[in-house]
Amino acid sequence: MKHRFRVVEEQDCTVAVAIGAYLDCEHYVHLHRSIMTKLSIDKVEGRKVTWRQGLRWLGFLKITQTFVMEYFPPGHFKSYDMKAYPRWLPQFHHFVKTVMDVRYTKHPQRDATVMTFDCEMDMPFFLWPFRNVFQGIVEKMHHLKDQEDLDMIHRRDKFFGRGNINSYLAEGQFLLFKDDYVAHFAHEAQRAQPATAAELNA
Numbered sequence: 204m205k206h207r208f209r210v211v212e213e214q215d216c217t218v219a220v221a222i223g224a225y226l227d228c229e230h231y232v233h234l235h236r237s238i239m240t241k242l243s244i245d246k247v248e249g250r251k252v253t254w255r256q257g258l259r260w261l262g263f264l265k266i267t268q269t270f271v272m273e274y275f276p277p278g279h280f281k282s283y284d285m286k287a288y289p290r291w292l293p294q295f296h297h298f299v300k301t302v303m304d305v306r307y308t309k310h311p312q313r314d315a316t317v318m319t320f321d322c323e324m325d326m327p328f329f330l331w332p333f334r335n336v337f338q339g340i341v342e343k344m345h346h347l348k349d350q351e352d353l354d355m356i357h358r359r360d361k362f363f364g365r366g367n368i369n370s371y372l373a374e375g376q377f378l379l380f381k382d383d384y385v386a387h388f389a390h391e392a393q394r395a396q397p398a399t400a401a402e403l404n405a
C-alpha cells in the first residue's frame with residue numbers, strides 16, 4: 204500500500220546556492236549531526252552514489268542504512284533502494300520501501316528557490332495505520348536538515364554576498380558531480396557580489 208506526500212517550500216537563496224549546498228557533502232555530518240551520526244560512500248557509478256548513513260530518529264533512535272542517491276542535473280535528486288545495515292538487523296526498511304525525491308527550481312516571481320520534496324512509502328497493510336506517524340518523522344527530519352542548510356547559507360551570504368557561488372566553483376573545493384555543477388552554474392560566478400561592510404556587520 205503506497206502512501207505519498209509532498210512538501211513545497213520557498214527558500215531564500217538562489218537555485219545555484221541551494222544545489223551547491225546539497226552537493227557540498229563535506230558539511231553533512233558536521234552540520235546535520237543532530238540527525239546524522241555518520242556518513243560514508245560505498246560506491247559511485249555515474250551519477251549514482253551509494254551512501255552508508257547513520258541516522259538519529261526523533262533524536263534518540265539510531266539506525267544505519269544504505270541507499271542510492273541519483274542526481275539528475277541541475278536540481279533533481281532521487282533517493283531509493285534504502286536498506287538496513289547490516290542487512291540482517293530488523294529495521295524499518297525491511298517493511299517499508301521508501302523513495303524520496305527533491306527538486307530545486309527557480310521561483311517564478313522572486314530571486315528565490317522552490318524546494319519540492321516528494322516521498323513515497325510502500326508498506327504492508329498492518330503498518331498502514333501508522334503512515335501519518337512515519338510521515339511526521341520524515342517531514343520533521345527533512346525540515347530540520349533544510350533549516351540547518353538555510354542557516355548555513357545565510358551565514359555564508361554575510362561573508363561572500365548573496366548568490367555568490369565562487370567558493371563552490373573554486374578549484375580546491377570538492378563537490379559531488381562538480382563537472383555537472385560547473386557546466387550548469389559557472390556563468391553565475393560573474394554576477395557574484397562581495398559582501399558590503401554593512402552586511403558583514405549585520
Ligand SMILES: [Fe+2]
Binds near residue numbers: 231
Ligand atoms: Fe546540508
